[in-house]
Structures are given as C-alpha cells and as structure tokens.
Amino acid sequence: MAPGDLEKALCGLDIYRAQNVLVGFEGAEDAGVYQLSDELAVVTTVDFFTPIVDDPYRYGQIAAANSLSDIYAMGATPVCALNIVAFPSRNTDLAILRDILRGGADKLREAKVSLLGGHSVEDAEIKYGLAVVGAVHPERLIRNSEAVVGDRLLLTKPLGTGIINTALKKGLVSPGAAAAVEQTMATLNRDAAAIMKNYPVHACTDVTGFGLLGHLAELIENSGVGACLNLEAIPTFPETLRLAAKAVPGGARHNRQFRESMVKLEPGIGEEYVNILYDPQTSGGLLIAVAAEAATALLTALHSGGVNAAAIIGEITAAGGEIIVRRH
Ligand code: CO
Ligand code: CO
Numbered sequence: 001m002a003p004g005d006l007e008k009a010l011c012g013l014d015i016y017r018a019q020n021v022l023v024g025f026e027g028a029e030d031a032g033v034y035q036l037s038d039e040l041a042v043v044t045t046v047d048f049f050t051p052i053v054d055d056p057y058r059y060g061q062i063a064a065a066n067s068l069s070d071i072y073a074m075g076a077t078p079v080c081a082l083n084i085v086a087f088p089s090r091n092t093d094l095a096i097l098r099d100i101l102r103g104g105a106d107k108l109r110e111a112k113v114s115l116l117g118g119h120s121v122e123d124a125e126i127k128y129g130l131a132v133v134g135a136v137h138p139e140r141l142i143r144n145s146e147a148v149v150g151d152r153l154l155l156t157k158p159l160g161t162g163i164i165n166t167a168l169k170k171g172l173v174s175p176g177a178a179a180a181v182e183q184t185m186a187t188l189n190r191d192a193a194a195i196m197k198n199y200p201v202h203a204c205t206d207v208t209g210f211g212l213l214g215h216l217a218e219l220i221e222n223s224g225v226g227a228c229l230n231l232e233a234i235p236t237f238p239e240t241l242r243l244a245a246k247a248v249p250g251g252a253r254h255n256r257q258f259r260e261s262m263v264k265l266e267p268g269i270g271e272e273y274v275n276i277l278y279d280p281q282t283s284g285g286l287l288i289a290v291a292a293e294a295a296t297a298l299l300t301a302l303h304s305g306g307v308n309a310a311a312i313i314g315e316i317t318a319a320g321g322e323i324i325v326r327r328h
Pocket of ligand 1: 029030069070073205206207208
C-alpha cells in the first residue's frame, strides 16, 4: 500500500488503549510497546511480504531478519515469534515452503528467538513473515521521537535494495552485486542495535518501505526537529547508482510524492540520487540519532563490531519538518 493509506483507513476508528500502552499505532513508531511492570515492557511488531529473491531459503532468512528489525530499532531484545504464511499448497511443492520456513527458523536461532507457532492460509501468492515480541526496560526504550538538535545521523546498511531487485528482474545486475544485496538483507540488525545501546542514542528507526527520506521524515516529525543529509556520505550497494535512473521501483515514486514537500535538494543533485534516497528498502539498516560528541566513537564501535557499511550521513537541525540534502 502507498504511504498514508493505512492511516486513512484507520482514521476515526475507536481504538481501545489501556493506560499501560507506551507506544500505540498512531505515533509512526517501529513497534508497539505495552508496559507490564516498572521494569518490563513488551514490544510487538508484525511484517510479511511476497518473495523478494528466487531462493526460498534466502527469502525465509530475509523475511525473518526484516521482521525482527523493528524490535531492534526500539532498543529491545526479541524473545519469541509466530510464523505468518500464505502458500498455494494445492499446486506448489511443499518442499519450497519447507525451505522458506527453514530460512526463517535459522535466522531465529541466530537471534536466539523462540518460534512459538504461527498461522497459515491457502493463497495464490506466497507470503511469509513473522509477528515478533520483544522485551525492554521501559526506560531503555529507544523511540523515533526524541532526536535532539545537533545529533549526528548514522546509517548502518547501504541503500538500494529496491533498485537492485527491480533491476534484477530486467537482467541488469551482476551476480556479485545481487549476492551482496541478498547477504545484507539477510543480516540481522542485532549487532548494530547492541552496540548503539552503549552510546547516548536519542532516537532510532529502521529504514524499510518508505526509504531513507520517508523514515527520516517520520523521525524528525515525531521529534519536532529537522535534518540535513550529506549525500556523498550515504552508503549504497555496488551498481545502485548506475541502475538508479533505469530501475525505479513503484514504491520510490509513492514515497517521493508523499514526502517531497519536506525535502530541499541542493541544486545539481541528479534524479538517480533522489531515487536512491526514496528507494524502498527490505530489511534495511538502522537510522540512529546520537549525541554529536559520541558519533565518531559509535561509528568506530560499529565498524569494529562488523557493521562495516555504517556511516555518519548527516545531522539533526532546528528547522522543524525540513530535510536538506547537500551534495557533501
Ligand atoms: Co521500522
Ligand atoms: Co514493520
């Protein structure tokens, strides 16, 4: 669905909300949060999608990594999960479903998340994902609404999964570049999240379907601040720039229509860069707002912790609701 559609459908509905709800659906946060006690809150999220790669096992891994990501983005620890499956079992080999579920199960094992069950439906189109429950101390929750002017913005994975996957269908991507994107989409945001907890991080979200600018827009709107991005510093997958003019996913256009009134591009920035900034990501990286004086130390820790693509890509400004993109 296009950005904003779900909000329109939910608008005006009388949604029950107990006092214990710390984060509900209305705040455009990554996950909902319900406080159980002074020391414990549960964080819940659900995500599923159609196959994004040909290999069923890889698809299962990516879908699971993507589903867990919202929990990590909130500073929480995922603890248990439920499978969500749509599968055309009447005319498709069950071995394919088994491979998808094995990919998901292996990712959950890596993340030390217990699979407790799930639900499946017969459907013409394969879909897979997970509902995930995480745990966090209520005071250690990291929202997307508390970024502070002067904070540095870090991104932990390269951009371009939507462009590369669109180009892949047109046969325009080298096998090496395709493999790099698959590998990164299947990588958990766990390590990046564990490292960021040791630094004065004020806000975090993960970059997924709305693209970098869409998720940054949510973060600055919720925080009542603005942002400035340094285009040159933003990491992208190999071949993304070359393909960004000819393989634009439909989602990137929707993302742009929805957010371009907030974005000011420095003159001379080409369309291909704009497409990358709005490119919908699958299992994208964390976008972190950290106190300026700790930004370099966090970046160094991310690199030595194996989060090699991490980069400082910009900063939080006082110009509320405005994102300025500079060339460098
Ligand atoms: Co998210
Ligand atoms: Co999500």
